[in-house]
Amino acid sequence: MGLEDAFDEPAFVPYLAAGDPDFESSLEYVEALARGGADIIELGLPFSEPIAEGPTIQQAVVRSLEGGMTPERFFEFVEALDVDVPLVCMTYYNLIYQYGSEGEPPVRPFVERAAEVGIDGFVVPDLPAEEAGPLRDACDEFGLDLVFIVAPTTRGERLQRMMEQVSGYVYVQARLGVTGARADVSNQTEESLARLAEYDVPKAVGFGISSGEQAADVVAAGADGVIVGSALVDIVADGAENDLPTAEVADRLESLARELKQGAVDGAQRRPRPEGT
Amino acid sequence: MSESQHTFGDYGGQYVPEALMPAIEELTDAYERYVLDNEEGFMDEFRQRIRDFGGRPTPLQRADQLSERYGTEVYLKREDLLHGGAHKLNNALGQVLLAKYMGKERIIAETGAGQHGTATAMAAAHLDMPCEIYMGRRDINRQRPNVFRMRINGAEVNPVDIGRGTLKEAISETMRDWATTVETTHYVIGSVVGPAPFPAMVRDFQSVISKEARRQFDEQVGGLPGAVVACAGGGSNTMGTFANFTDDEDVDLYAVEAGGSTLSVDEEEGVAPNSASLSIGEEGVLHGARTKLLQDSHGQIMESHSVSSGLDYSGVGPELAYLVDEGRVTPVTVDDDEALEAFHRLSQDEGIIPALETAHAFGFLESVAGPDGDGSVELPETVVVNVSGRGDKDLEAVIEETDKRDLDNAPTMEVFTDGA
Numbered sequence: 026m027g028l029e030d031a032f033d034e035p036a037f038v039p040y041l042a043a044g045d046p047d048f049e050s051s052l053e054y055v056e057a058l059a060r061g062g063a064d065i066i067e068l069g070l071p072f073s074e075p076i077a078e079g080p081t082i083q084q085a086v087v088r089s090l091e092g093g094m095t096p097e098r099f100f101e102f103v104e105a106l107d108v109d110v111p112l113v114c115m116t117y118y119n120l121i122y123q124y125g126s127e128g129e130p131p132v133r134p135f136v137e138r139a140a141e142v143g144i145d146g147f148v149v150p151d152l153p154a155e156e157a158g159p160l161r162d163a164c165d166e167f168g169l170d171l172v173f174i175v176a177p178t179t180r181g182e183r184l185q186r187m188m189e190q191v192s193g194y195v196y197v198q199a200r201l202g203v204t205g206a207r208a209d210v211s212n213q214t215e216e217s218l219a220r221l222a223e224y225d226v227p228k229a230v231g232f233g234i235s236s237g238e239q240a241a242d243v244v245a246a247g248a249d250g251v252i253v254g255s256a257l258v259d260i261v262a263d264g265a266e267n268d269l270p271t272a273e274v275a276d277r278l279e280s281l282a283r284e285l286k287q288g289a290v291d292g293a294q295r296r297p298r299p300e301g302t
Numbered sequence: 303m304s305e306s307q308h309t310f311g312d313y314g315g316q317y318v319p320e321a322l323m324p325a326i327e328e329l330t331d332a333y334e335r336y337v338l339d340n341e342e343g344f345m346d347e348f349r350q351r352i353r354d355f356g357g358r359p360t361p362l363q364r365a366d367q368l369s370e371r372y373g374t375e376v377y378l379k380r381e382d383l384l385h386g387g388a389h390k391l392n393n394a395l396g397q398v399l400l401a402k403y404m405g406k407e408r409i410i411a412e413t414g415a416g417q418h419g420t421a422t423a424m425a426a427a428h429l430d431m432p433c434e435i436y437m438g439r440r441d442i443n444r445q446r447p448n449v450f451r452m453r454i455n456g457a458e459v460n461p462v463d464i465g466r467g468t469l470k471e472a473i474s475e476t477m478r479d480w481a482t483t484v485e486t487t488h489y490v491i492g493s494v495v496g497p498a499p500f501p502a503m504v505r506d507f508q509s510v511i512s513k514e515a516r517r518q519f520d521e522q523v524g525g526l527p528g529a530v531v532a533c534a535g536g537g538s539n540t541m542g543t544f545a546n547f548t549d550d551e552d553v554d555l556y557a558v559e560a561g562g563s564t565l566s567v568d569e570e571e572g573v574a575p576n577s578a579s580l581s582i583g584e585e586g587v588l589h590g591a592r593t594k595l596l597q598d599s600h601g602q603i604m605e606s607h608s609v610s611s612g613l614d615y616s617g618v619g620p621e622l623a624y625l626v627d628e629g630r631v632t633p634v635t636v637d638d639d640e641a642l643e644a645f646h647r648l649s650q651d652e653g654i655i656p657a658l659e660t661a662h663a664f665g666f667l668e669s670v671a672g673p674d675g676d677g678s679v680e681l682p683e684t685v686v687v688n689v690s691g692r693g694d695k696d697l698e699a700v701i702e703e704t705d706k707r708d709l710d711n712a713p714t715m716e717v718f719t720d721g722a
Contacts, residue, residue: 072601072602073602074474074588074603075474076318076319076478077481078478083464087464090602096600096601117587118317119587119601120600120601122601123600123601124600150320151318152317153316153317153318153319153320155316156315156316174320174321175320178324179320198320198321201321201481202478202481203478203481
């Protein structure tokens with residue numbers, strides 16, 4: 026089963042950094058998102074130089090790394106997870122490139138191991154389509170999807186090249202910049218969705234979405250799903266900073282997840298109806 | 303139309319977030335048209351401005367005392383005499399001018415030692431462009447005079463608090479700004495690092511160093527030097543000093559890296575107490591390029607260290623990594639102590655106070671040909687050393703670091719610094 030099937034109805038795709046702030050709590054947090062209605066979960070494998078992330082996720086990366094997260098530990102984390110939801114690994118290329126023993130061709134060992142533990146696909150923010158050949162090949166070999174991020178600036182030939190390589194879904198970056206919760210949804214989203222309309226692949230919009238209302242707006246504008254990271258990571262950060270009980274943090278995550286999923290579903294009702302016959 | 307270099311062997315490439323790719327394509331196009339093909343007379347204007355505003359050409363000077371000490375003819379390429387006190391203006395002025403030709407409205411840059419930041423701030427003021435500089439908090443504390451210079455030239459200086467607060471974090475933060483403002487803003491990267499076309503473009507702007515040095519050496523001495531020496535952090539002065547000699551197989555090229563306090567690495571802490579990515583780094587991907595990096599076995603980037611903040615970086619330019627693999631460039635290391643000794647030696651023997659970065663290049667001469675030299679490298683009859691920058695910015699750090707060590711050749715400062 027590919028990731029596409031998760032988009033049969035408007036999908037809610039949450040992100041958390043695996044192991045934030047520690048291995049055990051993080052397992053409970055991810056499972057709470059699944060209970061809250063997640064259709065796919067993006068799990069961040071933290072890299073020391075997360076150049077596409079805003080302050081919220083940068084801090085999550087720091088907490089997770091300080092908690093001892095490594096690529097191998099990440100795979101153990103995925104194995105330990107008790108969820109019935111497709112999983113996407115979001116990480117930076119150097120970690121994929123370095124995994125495996127000396128002498129092995131790079132990239133393939135990471136993908137092989139990811140497939141073994143039940144990862145369904147990848148998002149790699151610092152890997153544009155031009156450099157993605159080796160990862161695309163390994164994903165094909167092991168039956169995994171490779172998601173690309175379409176930015177508001179992605180047009181023409183570049184978009185075409187990306188659409189030839191993408192599988193699972195496209196990650197539509199709602200605005201220029203880095204990740205982080207925002208109060209409004211950018212009108213760059215509608216333009217991006219319009220440019221993508223002709224391509225037959227699910228479109229999930231992320232960057233800045235933090236409430237059910239925003240999720241509804243994005244889906245009403247034509248998205249097949251919403252991706253939410255920083256707003257959820259904020260809850261984890263609050264729990265870590267104030268030493269809150271894990272169960273309380275998990276409840277808050279589950280409740281925001283429900284709101285976001287409901288928003289996505291409601292948004293679909295507001296879509297303009299096709300012309301009647 | 304000329305085509306820019308995308309990769310150097312297996313190194314280089316464009317590993318950046320999608321939001322930046324269109325800007326990088328636009329920059330590649332502008333680089334090929336204006337820099338490589340001199341469209342609209344871009345290079346003519348650049349050469350005129352780097353002469354009139356920058357003070358080029360810089361001299362090639364025989365170092366009398368060092369020549370005697372090492373038994374070889376030592377010549378100094380005096381980039382410390384370029385406006386701003388370092389080679390950095392060659393690249394900064396070139397890129398700010400290019401941004402103007404591209405119709406960009408705003409300049410951003412990262413800086414480590416503050417030399418690239420000050421050069422960019424000067425160039426932006428000169429060409430009337432608003433400018434913001436990102437600088438790690440730790441570097442701000444180490445390089446206060448340069449922070450003041452940037453502010454006085456009218457630039458905003460944004461402190462970067464994440465991580466260890468040095469160049470690596472400043473580059474990441476500048477890339478984040480660029481990802482947000484890419485349509486109106488040009489990122490003036492300060493070294494031969496980052497995604498293509500930056501490594502080739504920065505090298506081209508800096509290659510004026512070796513173009514002049516080659517001609518000057520031929521005029522003053524005749525022929526080619528036996529060896530060319532430059533310090534290497536990211537590698538912009540290194541590539542600038544080597545660029546016009548790489549095809550001359552008889553000229554030995556030495557890239558002197560910061561050995562820091564030791565060449566070992568601490569996997570547990572994620573710290574490499576050196577900045578010797580050419581000497582001990584492994585291939586990986588950082589800040590847009592595949593190159594040699596200081597990283598742990600998982601691929602997490604390690605914090606580097608050097609007494610000189612301008613060399614304090616975990617990566618290195620991809621072309622240098624390639625030239626080292628090809629055997630064309632020999633990487634060597636000089637540690638903090640040797641660099642400080644060399645700093646004092648050049649100051650006293652030649653009357654030139656070098657930047658701490660630059661002092662590493664001179665530490666190399668001493669370590670192989672000095673009275674206690676190990677003779678591991680036999681210096682040829684003539685050597686050109688690039689004096690990449692002057693040391694005014696480093697005085698406080700030098701006094702503090704000298705104080706921690708028992709250096710034979712350092713002047714005593716106690717009477718002036720105690721009870722101040």
